[in-house]
Amino acid sequence: MNFNKKLLSLRKEKGLSQDELGSQLNVSRQTISKWELGETTPEMDKLILISEFFNISLDGLVKGTCSSEVISKVSDISEAKLHTPKKGAYEIILLLTKIFGMIFLIDAIIMIIYFISNGFPT
Known part of the structure; x- marks a missing residue:
């Protein structure tokens, strides 16, 4: 128009x-x-x-x-x-903590499986 x-x-x-x-x-x-x-x-x-x-x-x-x-x-x-709230530093830190926690958990599981299959060091 x-x-x-x-x-x-x-x-x-x-x-x-x-x-x-x-x-x-x-x-x-x-x-x-x-x-x-x-x-x-x-x-x-x-x-x-x-x-x-x-x-x-x-x-x-x-x-x-x-x-x-x-x-x-x-x-x-x-x-x-x-007017929607932006993610603050708290939410970002919480997300990073969850990510690093998952990485640590996966690493611990892999280490346990390794020691069970290969034996624990003496």
Whole structure:
């Protein structure tokens, strides 16, 4: 979806008139109309304002096909992943202890088998 169609869709989704959106972005109704018709495109500062106003990424706004709801859901999932606890030093030490314990146990079993089959030293 092109930017102009995306803007039109987002504006209608929020139930705003061109005049109301223009007021929010400090531009005229005519400017919004030209953006939606694809006659002109906004400058970067206005694109940033639009993306913040509609809660959509710049990438999604300019070239994406995702609606603001999908972007919102993706950001919620991303935030959830960010808040998952990382493995601390305790978990790493515990894992290493388990690994070395298994190595020691296997070594002890091999040594016992060796001494049983070859006899214990005298």
